[in-house]
Amino acid sequence: MNASTADLPVVVIGAGPIGLAAAARLIERDIQPLVLEAGPAAATAVRGWSHVRLFSPWSEVVDPAAEKLLAPTGWVRPDGAAYPSGADWAGLYLQPLADVLGEKVRYNATVTGISLSGRDRIVDADRDAQPFVIHYTGPDGAEERLYARAVIDASGTWSIPSPAGGSGLPALGEKTAADRISYRIPDFKDLAVRARYAGKRTAVIGSGASAFTALAYLADLAKSDDGVGTHATWILRRGISGSTFGGGDADQLPARGALGLAAKAAVDDGYADAVTGFRTDAFERDTDGRLVLIGEDGRRLDAIDEVIVLTGLRPDLTFLGELRLGLDERLQAPTALAPLIDPNQHSCGTVYPHGAGELSHPEKDLYLVGMKSYGRAPTFLAMTGYEQVRSIAAHLAGDQEAAERVELTLPESGVCGGAGLFDQPVAAEETGGGCCAAPTTLTVGGPVSNSGGC
Template sequence: MDTELPVVVVGAGPVGLAAAAHLLERGLEPLVLEAGDRVGAAVREWGHVRLFSPWEYDVDAAALRLLERTGWESPGRDELPTGDELVEAYLAPLAATPELAGRVRTGTRVVAVTRQGVDKTRGVGRAGRPYVVRTVRGGRVADVAARAVLDASGTWGNPNPLGVAGLPAIGEDRAGPWVTGPLPDVLGADRARFAGRHALVVGMGHSAATTLLALVRLREEEPGTEVTWVVRGRSPARLYGGGDADGLPARGLLGSTLRAAVAAGAVTLLRETTLASLTPPPGRTGRLTVAGTGRDGVPVELAVDVVVRATGARPDLGLLREVRLDLDPGLEAPSALAPLIDPDAHSCGTVPPHGEALLAHPDDGLYVVGAKSYGRAPTFLLATGYEQVRSIAAHLAGDAEAARRVELALPASGVCSTDLAGREAADLAAVGFATGSRHGRSAEEAPPAAACCGSPPTPVTVSPSRAG
């Protein structure tokens, strides 16, 4: 392979730009391709939301070294930035450094990756061939040759459906005018859409919690505002979290405040509820009819003004169709990584830092990193992505020892270290729910869930979580 070719990084978000910084430190040539018109385009879409990870965990080490050469001063390490602040105070200055300014192309969408001269069916003579990265910019198609490819495009913009079993609810494709993304600006730009109306929030990640608490505040200010919360699970205990025991205090406060709001009746919680259909009103004006099944198979029907889709996201693997991937059939994450992040067996406190060895695919030099590397698992942490790209950069530069080394210390999490099953049982008992096997797996038998790492503005920032 031509070692003069660049390493193409797909996506100019936090992990993509960190990858470029690490590649530069290793003497490799990065080229960052970003579909948005500015860096951090996905983060800007939830820019009004405040992270509950402080700056200490939001800035990559190699990126910091680049920034410090320009005289950049980090905000207070204990301060909690909003998404907009993360972009304006960190990502935009990073992309503007002399080293990266000419190596980041915005408005450039990657639509396909392949090996030069061969499709994925050909194995003989495949190794060592350069990659061809097909891009679209301003309507023009162009191919970029690369020695390696890091896909850090994330999962934002590819939401999980509102229906059950991974399928859209019937009529979901026609309900667009009544459905928002996971993090609407309830108290700001989107206020009129929610004030005095009935909002239905679907999902059990931190995006859902953030939106629910904003709606609770709006309810206090705007009479007639109704808030209903639908979760598929038996208990939201994993979202309520560890409270004061959480290593990130703002994360613990998020869950405990939501639990209090539900207990006070500010939020109507429908547990063990799935959505089957969404029916727009005649004439396209009025309330959306949402129908489904609740606990014990009881039919549920709601008339709502707006539905917040906080069901998490899934990776869009279409651009990688012509390369050879080794993915877990369930999580759509690298097969070697999947057992470590499977939410049926692990929470964020039990997922170890990891690097190149667990992220490699059959095509050498190809990696999926950041939130997208976790596939459908909701346990991703931003700092984990920084460690991924540090290790990969070391490997690509031939430093095997540094690639194997772990250089990451994550904050302790009360969410991960406390007894989730016990808290679920207590939560169910508090509302009079039975905990036996009659309703499926008992609370005591339930696997530890990824309570700490769900949606975009969550711990050390993040990937959207699965629906409850």
């Protein structure tokens, strides 16, 4: 790196929990950050699931370096034992942190491409000495350009939910049935949303914490005066086993364990029926306009009114096309990280803490962090992301001892090893893809959660 490049900022993409923590860690190391946020405020993705509670408490979702920046403003962390909702996390912590960062955060700045100055991905010559060049559109839609010494991509996976189709592609008829399909956990406190699902038959596709949340919400609705007749059909691509509902009472994150038990209760109490071994191939409409789901094996399910698809999230890699990435062919996670987060073997608590070394790419000083670092793998914890950016900031500051040091102990899920949190070992796309410290809930307003937004 030449002297002029060393004076450039480190560009952080995304003003969510991990992106803002990265900025705080860089400041702690006397490195200038510049955060580009596509939305109009901090934590745009988190605000997208504002009605859902995390199943990690406040004590585990505030980054220490960020708290140091906030302290001089009089900010006091909420009760460490309480569970914030997405709205709480964004409003009480993330936006105040972004406000402290001030002009170091640019809103309505959508990154459209990143490369090395004067070098496309083919050129080898003098590559490591070139700064990054970032193209983005500003608030007025005009294209702008800036340069950076390093790039930390914390843009998450919230913007690309996976489809219902069992092949990873949309099922036939899925796009034309869009008026009856939601790819997010509905907010059942909203009267219009309640009316949409009340008294209806709803298919929930997915087998992770987000699906658990939807099942629990629908069961709560069915028990209410305005929800008589509400029923869920839970669609799993494989079977139900002892680990399907997570760690239960053995989970060291009690709210996470309670979430799986709430989903199990929805089935046991008759508010949901489970359909196993069903991979959705097509959607058809019957004569009444209701949807009929057809499986790859030819099975046709009874007609339903609504579908909630919670089959995971995917990283947006389009704006990284001119950079040399080292990604696992299955998970789309950094090559060295992928074996550590393989859902065949790991749950949140069995992922070994990792940092700059595991997150590096062939392109020097480029890092994918947070949910995006997990690619299509689920069960990401906010604490894991905070450890990632602590290590990366140390590495960029030249402190290799700190970069390689582990400063994190994760809570066990109670279902470690084997299929982990899932009823089917492979399908990360079925888990509802989520941050183990972001959306999913027991009851409306209750203290639990998991999904994407970290």
